[in-house]
Amino acid sequence: SAVISQKPSRDICQRGTSLTIQCQVDSQVTMMFWYRQQPGQSLTLIATANQGSEATYESGFVIDKFPISRPNLTFSTLTVSNMSPEDSSIYLCSVTYRGLNQPQHFGDGTRLSIL
């Protein structure tokens, strides 16, 4: 299965600042996703990261707040912009090799706290 490295693993940030989270996979994958998991809650899909083009965002998430890059088949970044305490969550990267009819593999997540 995929080895997914997510950095940073955790951070404490000031209100109004931005943080970029990196997701590196050890092999080429077809699809990469970013999820948010609020404290004690389930996962909510933020967007699908598309290689070489704009990400596909889910309802309630916008590019200005969560810009995403995916320059190649093994790497993606998620930026959480102009952070507020409501953005305190775990942000998870996941990948799949052959589409959604196959299992997704997850990184360990980035635990983000906003003061």
Add this chain to the structure above:
Amino acid sequence: SQQGEEDPQALSIQEGENATMNCSYKTSINNLQWYRQNSGRGLVHLILIRSNEREKHSGRLRVTLDTSKKSSSLLITASRAADTASYFCATLTQGGSEKLVFGKGTKLTVNP
């Protein structure tokens, strides 16, 4: 809205007992997947069951799917303290936008 809804929300059992978690969903699916999340970690895939399958096994895990009732269950037999984790079902819906939708999860505690 969440597609999958697990119950119970929390389950506490003794080592050696079996644990059963249920998942209900609302619309037609292509597949249903179960994941485990240990505290402070990412999700680990357990089992994927397709809409035309009724039961799958993997080690001590048994998953059933009843598409007529739009429900699935995950059975963990002979549980161990290391099984303590949150368990989520996720559904891939038919048609429309393809994405996995996760349920709220069941928090399982296995006491030694």
